[in-house]
Amino acid sequence: MSLTLPQSALSRRRVLQLLGIGAGTAALAACAPSAPSSTGAAASAAAAGGAKTDFAFSSWSFTEEAAAPALEAIVKAYQDQAGVTVDDVSFPYNEYINQLTLQVKGGQFTGAAHVDVAWLGSLAAMGKLQDLSALTEGRGYTDAALTAAQFDGVQYGLPWTIGAIGLVANSEILQKADIDPDAFPTTVDAFEKALKDLKGLGGGLIPYAASTKAAQLKDILIWMETFGSPLVDGDTVTIGDDASVEAVTWYKSLYDQKLIAADVDRFDARSLFAQGRAAIYDDAPVGRNAVQEESPDKDLGSKLVPLSRPVLKDGETPRALVWGGAIAVVDGEGAETAADFAQFATSDLDTVLADYEVRGLPPVTTEAQQSDVVAADTFGSLFNDRITATSTSNPFWKFTAYSQIETVVAEQVQAVLVGKTDAKAAMQKAGEAAQKLVG
Amino acid sequence: MSATTQLPAAPTPPSASSPADDAPRPPQRLRRGALRSERPGVRFAAWATVVVCGGFGLLPVYWLLATSLTPRDQVFSYPPKFFPSAPTLDAFAALASNDQLFGYLRNSVIVSVITAVLSVLVSAYMGYSFSKFRYRGRRSLMYLVLASQMFPQALLLVTLYSVFSAYGLLNTYTALVLSFTTFTLPLCVWMLKGFFDTIPDELIEAARVDGASRLRIIHSIVLPLAAPGLIAAGLFAFVRGWNDFVFALTLAGPEKQTLPPGLVNTFIGEASTAWPELMAASLVVSLPVAIAFIALQKYLVGGLTAGAVKG
Structure with a gap:
C-alpha cells in the first residue's frame, strides 16, 4: 500500500526551481561586495588626536594563560587613559587568520587586530587595513621593526614584538660534547660535525630537532637561503636552482x-628540547616560556642559548627568518581610536616594559630595547644580537598564496626525506608548483 | 480518550509478523556460558580478541585520564610512563575555577539539545513523507536531501556565514542550531525513513479505516512505534552539535561559543598547549555524551540498523 498526495501539491520542476532560487540567493549573499576601503584616514585622525570611541581588539593571546594578563593590563591601561571600552575578541592561533579574514571580509570586525607579520600581505589584499605610517613618527620604532610590519612599502601594522626564528641550544648538552656555546661553529660543515659530536x-x-613534518617543513626555506638560493627573484620562483637542491640534499x-x-x-x-632529548632546535623568542614550562629541569632557562645559523662559507651573513607580531587597524567603526591604541600598546615605554616582564617578547622601540629590564635579559639580548640582527622576511610573504607555496615546497621536501624522490626532481616540481601559485 | 476515537488493535495479517516483531531489536546478547562450551583454544582466542579490541578502544581514554593526572612538566617525559609517577588533581582544580568553561558547557547543552529536538522533529515528518507517501519528485527530493552532505563543509561555512551575516544571525544560538540542523537533517531523514519502512502499511491503513486522521496516525501510532529510531536520530544530532568545532568557532562569537572551540581557545596557545588541563576538560565534557550513549545504546543500534535488511 502507498498513500498518495494530491498531484497539485508541488511538481518536481517547481521544487527544483525553488531550490535553484534558494541556492542563487545564498550564492549572491556570499558574493555580496564588501565595503570600499580607505587607507590612512583613521591613522591620520588618531595622530591628530580626535575624539575617542569604543572599538574591538582581537588577539589570539587573550585566552592564553601566560600571555592574557599582559594583554588585559594593556587594555585596562588604555581604557583608563582614553575613557573608552575595548571589546576583546579571540580565536585560537591556528585558526586566527582564517577567522579574522572571514570577519573582516564580512564586515563583522573593525578595530585593532593583533597579527603575525607573515599575514600582513594576505590581510592587506582585502583593502581594509589602514596605513599607519602617520603614527610611527617620533615614537622610536627601530627601522627593522617598522620594515617587518610593512607590506609593499606600506605600514599596514605597527610592530609590537619583532624577533626572528633561529637556532636555540641547551648549553649544558653542548658543553658535554666539548662545544663552546659562545664559539659555536659558524659554517655548515662545522655545524654538521658538531651535530655528529652531539650524537656521540x-x-x-x-x-x-629540525622540522621534518610537512606542516613545519617551511623551515627548509631559510636553509635554502643559507645555501644561496634567493627563493624568489621578482615574481619568478627560483626554487629548483642548484642552491635549493644542495640545501635539500644536505638536509x-x-x-x-x-x-x-x-x-x-x-x-x-x-617538547624534545624541554625534556633534554634534543640539543638544538629552531624557535622564536615566544618558545622560551613554553620549553621552560614543559621541562622537568627547573634551571633550563639559564641553559638556553641562541646561536647564529651557520653559513656556507666564512664571512657570509647568517640567515634568520623574521618573526613577530604587529597591530593592524581594520577600517570602520572605532578605527581612529584603535589606531591610537595600537600606538599606545606598541610604543608607550611603561606599557611595553610591563608587557615584556610578563611575555618576555622583544620590544620594538629603541628606548625599550635599551632599558635596564630588557638589557638585563641575557637570552633576549643574545637572541637579538645573534639572530634578529640579520633576519629577513620570507620573500614569499608578499604573495597572498604564500601559505600554499610553503606547503607545496614542504611536501616535496618531505618526499625527499622519506626517499620517494630525489632532491633535484623534487625541487624542480616544487618550484613549478610555487610558480603557478605566484601566477 | 473518547470511544469514537479509540483505535482498535491492529489486525495481524496471517502471513505477516506483528508490528512488534517487525520493530528492530537490539543485538542479542551472547548466551551465558556460550564461550565456556567451546574448546579452550577457541575460548582463549575469543577472549584475547576481546581484550585486544577492548584495549584498542579504551587505551586512548586511559591515556586521556593519565595525562589529566600528570604534572605539565612530566607530560612528555621519556621514556613515557604508563602510570603517572606523581599524580595530581591540579588540572581538575583549574577547571573547577574556570568560570568560562561552564559558560561553554551551558552553550553546548543548549545548542545540542535544541539541534537534536529540531532535527528529530523535522526529519520525522520528512522521513514519514518519504516512506509512506507516493508523489511526483519524491525520489529526487530524497536524493537532493542527501546531496547536501556531499559539499565540503568549509564551502558551506563561507556561504552560511554570509547569509547569517546578512540576516543579523551571527553570534546567536539560532545560527548554530540552524547550521547544525542543516548537516544532521539528511542523515536523520534517511535513518528515520528506513525505520518507518519497517512499520507495516497495513497498520496505518487499519487506523484510517477506523477514522483516524493523518496527524493522529502519525502521532498516536507511527511515532510511538518509531521511538527507537527517533532516539537514535536525536542522539546523532546531539553528538553532531556537541562535537562541532569549525562552525561553532566561526558563527557563535565569544558569548555563544561551545565547548570544542572554547577548549581549544583556552588551552592551546601559540607556543604551547596545557595538555593536562585540556585532557581533564575533555574527560569531563565527554561524560554527558558517554552516559547518554550508555543509557540509550540499545535504541541507537536498533535505530541505526533499522531498514538495513529487507525481510
Missing part, C-alpha cells in the same frame, strides 16, 4: 645520519 653523546639524544643527509629526527614539528621540537 648517546642516550638517544637528537642533535638537532636529507642529516636525516639519513639521524642527526635530525623524523616526524618533528615545532611543538614536538619544543
Whole structure:
C-alpha cells in the first residue's frame, strides 16, 4: 500500500526551481561586495588626536594563560587613559587568520587586530587595513621593526614584538660534547660535525630537532637561503636552482645520519628540547616560556642559548627568518581610536616594559630595547644580537598564496626525506608548483 | 480518550509478523556460558580478541585520564610512563575555577539539545513523507536531501556565514542550531525513513479505516512505534552539535561559543598547549555524551540498523 498526495501539491520542476532560487540567493549573499576601503584616514585622525570611541581588539593571546594578563593590563591601561571600552575578541592561533579574514571580509570586525607579520600581505589584499605610517613618527620604532610590519612599502601594522626564528641550544648538552656555546661553529660543515659530536653523546639524544613534518617543513626555506638560493627573484620562483637542491640534499643527509629526527614539528621540537632529548632546535623568542614550562629541569632557562645559523662559507651573513607580531587597524567603526591604541600598546615605554616582564617578547622601540629590564635579559639580548640582527622576511610573504607555496615546497621536501624522490626532481616540481601559485 | 476515537488493535495479517516483531531489536546478547562450551583454544582466542579490541578502544581514554593526572612538566617525559609517577588533581582544580568553561558547557547543552529536538522533529515528518507517501519528485527530493552532505563543509561555512551575516544571525544560538540542523537533517531523514519502512502499511491503513486522521496516525501510532529510531536520530544530532568545532568557532562569537572551540581557545596557545588541563576538560565534557550513549545504546543500534535488511 502507498498513500498518495494530491498531484497539485508541488511538481518536481517547481521544487527544483525553488531550490535553484534558494541556492542563487545564498550564492549572491556570499558574493555580496564588501565595503570600499580607505587607507590612512583613521591613522591620520588618531595622530591628530580626535575624539575617542569604543572599538574591538582581537588577539589570539587573550585566552592564553601566560600571555592574557599582559594583554588585559594593556587594555585596562588604555581604557583608563582614553575613557573608552575595548571589546576583546579571540580565536585560537591556528585558526586566527582564517577567522579574522572571514570577519573582516564580512564586515563583522573593525578595530585593532593583533597579527603575525607573515599575514600582513594576505590581510592587506582585502583593502581594509589602514596605513599607519602617520603614527610611527617620533615614537622610536627601530627601522627593522617598522620594515617587518610593512607590506609593499606600506605600514599596514605597527610592530609590537619583532624577533626572528633561529637556532636555540641547551648549553649544558653542548658543553658535554666539548662545544663552546659562545664559539659555536659558524659554517655548515662545522655545524654538521658538531651535530655528529652531539650524537656521540648517546642516550638517544637528537642533535638537532629540525622540522621534518610537512606542516613545519617551511623551515627548509631559510636553509635554502643559507645555501644561496634567493627563493624568489621578482615574481619568478627560483626554487629548483642548484642552491635549493644542495640545501635539500644536505638536509636529507642529516636525516639519513639521524642527526635530525623524523616526524618533528615545532611543538614536538619544543617538547624534545624541554625534556633534554634534543640539543638544538629552531624557535622564536615566544618558545622560551613554553620549553621552560614543559621541562622537568627547573634551571633550563639559564641553559638556553641562541646561536647564529651557520653559513656556507666564512664571512657570509647568517640567515634568520623574521618573526613577530604587529597591530593592524581594520577600517570602520572605532578605527581612529584603535589606531591610537595600537600606538599606545606598541610604543608607550611603561606599557611595553610591563608587557615584556610578563611575555618576555622583544620590544620594538629603541628606548625599550635599551632599558635596564630588557638589557638585563641575557637570552633576549643574545637572541637579538645573534639572530634578529640579520633576519629577513620570507620573500614569499608578499604573495597572498604564500601559505600554499610553503606547503607545496614542504611536501616535496618531505618526499625527499622519506626517499620517494630525489632532491633535484623534487625541487624542480616544487618550484613549478610555487610558480603557478605566484601566477 | 473518547470511544469514537479509540483505535482498535491492529489486525495481524496471517502471513505477516506483528508490528512488534517487525520493530528492530537490539543485538542479542551472547548466551551465558556460550564461550565456556567451546574448546579452550577457541575460548582463549575469543577472549584475547576481546581484550585486544577492548584495549584498542579504551587505551586512548586511559591515556586521556593519565595525562589529566600528570604534572605539565612530566607530560612528555621519556621514556613515557604508563602510570603517572606523581599524580595530581591540579588540572581538575583549574577547571573547577574556570568560570568560562561552564559558560561553554551551558552553550553546548543548549545548542545540542535544541539541534537534536529540531532535527528529530523535522526529519520525522520528512522521513514519514518519504516512506509512506507516493508523489511526483519524491525520489529526487530524497536524493537532493542527501546531496547536501556531499559539499565540503568549509564551502558551506563561507556561504552560511554570509547569509547569517546578512540576516543579523551571527553570534546567536539560532545560527548554530540552524547550521547544525542543516548537516544532521539528511542523515536523520534517511535513518528515520528506513525505520518507518519497517512499520507495516497495513497498520496505518487499519487506523484510517477506523477514522483516524493523518496527524493522529502519525502521532498516536507511527511515532510511538518509531521511538527507537527517533532516539537514535536525536542522539546523532546531539553528538553532531556537541562535537562541532569549525562552525561553532566561526558563527557563535565569544558569548555563544561551545565547548570544542572554547577548549581549544583556552588551552592551546601559540607556543604551547596545557595538555593536562585540556585532557581533564575533555574527560569531563565527554561524560554527558558517554552516559547518554550508555543509557540509550540499545535504541541507537536498533535505530541505526533499522531498514538495513529487507525481510
